[in-house]
Amino acid sequence: MSDASHRTPTAKGLEFLGAVAGGLVHEIRNPLSTMNVTLQLLQEDWPEGAEDARGQRSSRRLTSLLGEVKRLEEILDDFLRYAGIRRLNLSRVDLNRVLEEVTGFVLPECTRAGVDLAFYPDRSLPIMRVDERLVKQAVLNLILNALQAMEGKEGDGRGEAQLIVRTRLEGEGARIDVIDTGPGIPEGIREKVWEVYYSRKKTGSGLGLPTARRIAEEHGGGLTFETEVDKGTDFILRLPLTGPPDEPA
Ligand SMILES: Nc1ncnc2c1ncn2[C@@H]1O[C@H](COP(=O)(O)OP(=O)(O)O)[C@@H](O)[C@H]1O
Ligand SMILES: [Mg+2]
Incomplete structure (x- = not known):
């Protein structure tokens, strides 16, 4: 590939x-x-x-x-x-640099959609041991969901559409937040969104979240979200600094 x-x-x-x-x-x-x-x-x-x-x-x-x-x-x-899903291709990675690339990549799409994109890196994050391609994929899935959640928000008078990507050092790991000011995830479907092929979009694959979560878990991390209807959603991707626990460093 x-x-x-x-x-x-x-x-x-x-x-x-x-x-x-x-x-x-x-x-x-x-x-x-x-x-x-x-x-x-x-x-x-x-x-x-x-x-x-x-x-x-x-x-x-x-x-x-x-x-x-x-x-x-x-x-x-x-x-x-x-495809690198099963065996991670681990290397020394500057997570902020990777997210700089991903956000740069989606910036034109955000501009076109009238979405205000901001990236706040935590500069104290050390070099990490991750599969760069897969982490990019996971974050991209979250960003695209956030973007799609805010599509059409411009004209509804409820205020600005904002997408914030943020990194933070948290214990022995890095925490990435992908925050949107979209409609939020209604209570009844908060478990369903993790299901393979579950999608509420006309042309959705329903694979974005399960794939992102698996990538996080294969690194020994995890993916969760906090959401409030009519306010927005914060997807939280956690990755250990030193790679999966069972892999020799
Ligand atoms: N940021 C978000 N805000 C609101 N709903 C979301 C968000 N991210 C995901 N969802 C919901 O979760 C569903 C599943 O997402 P995903 O697995 O990426 O599949 P897809 O994007 O193809 O629908 C979406 O269809 C959407 O209803
Ligand atoms: Mg998706």
Whole structure:
């Protein structure tokens, strides 16, 4: 995927790529493992070394099918590794610099939407150990949600649309806030928003938040939000400074 980096992807494109890697592969794996188990059960009904020709044929075909299912599972595993979701590609990263890039990237879109974008970095943040590409992806998902939540807010007389991205040193970790002055998340759907494929948008993938949360958790961090209806939402992404706890430093 690094070969394609000279082509400037759109924010939507990046979100889509991450969503495909995280969500689609996961969705394909479940029915595949059901097929795997079912084929193994069928194999018990058609054991190898059957007497009759029909039994031998069926056994051979089942073995071949099982091999193909296994192969598909391997391809998906490889893709997940390739996409960097499963194995983190950790390096020493200046989180503020990364967020500077992400906010710079979405600035034209914010301007176009009449959204006031501000970035407040905590300069005391040390260099961290994270997967830069994935952290970018997670924050971008949150920023796009904030932006989309405020779309059309301009004309409604309720005041300015503001998007604030902020970093802070918090204990042994970094805390990133993505704050919007959008409509907030109504009480009834506050759990649902984490569900894969849950979306209230006409063309939403429903993968932005689950993907961002998984990326945070794979770093040993987490993603939560605070929200107030008609006031706005604050998504809080936490990352440990030294990478996932189970990884050697
Ligand atoms: N900042 C936000 N303000 C209000 N609602 C939000 C915000 N972020 C996410 N949501 C809600 O959570 C849902 C799921 O978000 P997400 O997983 O990113 O999928 P998508 O953006 O494709 O709908 C959104 O459809 C929206 O209803
Ligand atoms: Mg989204």
